[in-house]
Amino acid sequence: MPLFIKKKENENSRLGLYASADSRESIPKYKIPEEAQDMRTVYHLVHDELMLDGNSRMNLATFCQTWLDEYVHKLMDECLDKNMIDKDEYPQTAEIENRCVHILADLFNAPDSASTMGCSTTGSSEAAMLGGLALKWQWRKKRQKEGKSTDKPNLICGAVQVCWHKFARYFDVELREVGMEHGRYNLTPEKVLELADENTIGVVPTFGVTFTLMYEPVAEIAKALDKLQKEKGWDIPIHVDGASGAFISPFVTPDLVWDFRIPRVKSINASGHKYGLSPLGVGWVIWREKEDLPEELIFRVDYLGGDMPTFALNFSRPGGQIVAQYYNLLRHGREGYTKLQQSCLDHAHYIAEAIGKLGHFDILYNGQGGLPGACWTLKPGDHGFTLYDISDKIRSRGWQIASYPLTGAANDIVVQRVLIRHGFSRDMADMLIQDYTRCVKYFEENPVRKPLTQQESGGFHH
Numbered sequence: 299m300p301l302f303i304k305k306k307e308n309e310n311s312r313l314g315l316y317a318s319a320d321s322r323e324s325i326p327k328y329k330i331p332e333e334a335q336d337m338r339t340v341y342h343l344v345h346d347e348l349m350l351d352g353n354s355r356m357n358l359a360t361f362c363q364t365w366l367d368e369y370v371h372k373l374m375d376e377c378l379d380k381n382m383i384d385k386d387e388y389p390q391t392a393e394i395e396n397r398c399v400h401i402l403a404d405l406f407n408a409p410d411s412a413s414t415m416g417c418s419t420t421g422s423s424e425a426a427m428l429g430g431l432a433l434k435w436q437w438r439k440k441r442q443k444e445g446k447s448t449d450k451p452n453l454i455c456g457a458v459q460v461c462w463h464k465f466a467r468y469f470d471v472e473l474r475e476v477g478m479e480h481g482r483y484n485l486t487p488e489k490v491l492e493l494a495d496e497n498t499i500g501v502v503p504t505f506g507v508t509f510t511l512m513y514e515p516v517a518e519i520a521k522a523l524d525k526l527q528k529e530k531g532w533d534i535p536i537h538v539d540g541a542s543g544a545f546i547s548p549f550v551t552p553d554l555v556w557d558f559r560i561p562r563v564k565s566i567n568a569s570g571h572k573y574g575l576s577p578l579g580v581g582w583v584i585w586r587e588k589e590d591l592p593e594e595l596i597f598r599v600d601y602l603g604g605d606m607p608t609f610a611l612n613f614s615r616p617g618g619q620i621v622a623q624y625y626n627l628l629r630h631g632r633e634g635y636t637k638l639q640q641s642c643l644d645h646a647h648y649i650a651e652a653i654g655k656l657g658h659f660d661i662l663y664n665g666q667g668g669l670p671g672a673c674w675t676l677k678p679g680d681h682g683f684t685l686y687d688i689s690d691k692i693r694s695r696g697w698q699i700a701s702y703p704l705t706g707a708a709n710d711i712v713v714q715r716v717l718i719r720h721g722f723s724r725d726m727a728d729m730l731i732q733d734y735t736r737c738v739k740y741f742e743e744n745p746v747r748k749p750l751t752q753q754e755s756g757g758f759h760h
């Protein structure tokens with residue numbers, strides 16, 4: 299075989315990418331290139347471009363996992379080519395998914411966790427769609443049996459994550475969202491009773507509200523619905539959006555009753571890729587009992603060999619995230635999850651205390667009794683800076699901290715929030731506090747000289 303190396307490739311390996319002609323040309327951005335390229339060159343060009351993304355570990359705006367141990371990386375790599383939907387071809391991945399479902403059902407105190415139903419999803423959003431669909435089908439079956447109309451389903455919730463707005467629009471359900479008010483940020487039993495009627499397919503408390511990190515009172519809402527059933531005969535189920543909290547509370551506040559210990563809680567969703575500690579791309583939805591998932595929503599697929607039940611919006615999807623979830627459950631166990639989550643809560647509390655001492659901020663949530671994180675507002679009055687200014691300024695040190703308005707009638711309150719996750723240490727908390735303090739000092743000395751509107755000043759206005 300003649301030794302024939304194209305000159306360009308030769309130059310590349312001889313000189314290295316940054317001395318070769320390749321590094322002096324722009325890469326095509328919006329059209330596929332005509333010619334194939336050397337894989338190392340392309341790898342480095344893409345790798346280098348990604349340097350402009352933020353550092354995920356310093357992204358305190360996300361709930362999602364950003365620290366993954368080397369064995370998670372290994373397992374992800376080993377499963378890269380396995381499609382979790384091919385349950386006949388990859389029966390062991392299917393078995394592992396099944397084990398995770400029962401482990402989580404047990405963690406959420408299902409009455410018979412070994413026989414209940416559930417599945418993995420791409421995240422809590424898909425899990426919420428499936429949970430919502432089950433509620434809608436169950437309600438419709440009941441109404442049809444009673445010979446009543448089924449054209450006006452509604453769902454009651456507090457300040458939900460956007461996935462519930464999507465569910466309502468995509469699946470034609472009226473969302474009765476109880477917006478926040480000054481001093482009331484959670485869904486309350488009273489509000490649920492005001493809004494519920496015979497067409498309510500379910501109530502969705504959020505267990506770890508995206509905006510405030512606090513838990514909505516699931517048990518109190520369930521009690522109110524028990525009373526409503528006695529009075530009106532409407533048996534309204536609860537689905538808990540436990541995207542984050544379902545992986546926190548069972549470990550750090552096991553006596554807090556929010557889960558299947560409440561008979562009215564029929565389904566729960568959780569994000570494996572948030573406090574489940576698994577890599578991006580896995581969520582879970584679990585039903586209390588087999589009967590709570592309507593059989594009509596399950597498709598039986600036989601063209602892959604075997605007769606496999608599936609309930610999902612997706613079809614093909616990698617199996618690695620599921621395998622990594624199983625690894626995490628085994629590797630950390632109850633002990634590990636408890637210690638990890640408690641450390642994150644402690645760091646969050648430590649940060650909230652320090653921010654509170656700076657004098658400018660009212661702490662809205664201090665990292666205790668909810669998710670591992672904290673959020674605060676500016677005290678009323680002119681500070682010479684807004685929370686948005688701080689988010690901007692602290693970004694120059696690499697920290698990404700979200701500032702955003704609350705919802706409903708409280709949307710004139712701007713809050714700032716940090717989330718503390720696996721991979722955070724007291725040293726990082728100290729570095730964050732130092733940088734934050736420096737930012738505040740900078741604005742004290744160099745106020746942003748513009749008159750602030752009430753909304754920008756972000757304080758409470760009673």
Ligand SMILES: *Cc1c(COP(=O)(O)O)cnc(C)c1O
Binds near residue numbers: 421461506507
């Ligand atoms: C993150 C989140 C979701 C959406 O979950 P994904 O896993 O990102 O799809 C839904 N609800 C709540 C409360 C969340 O925090």
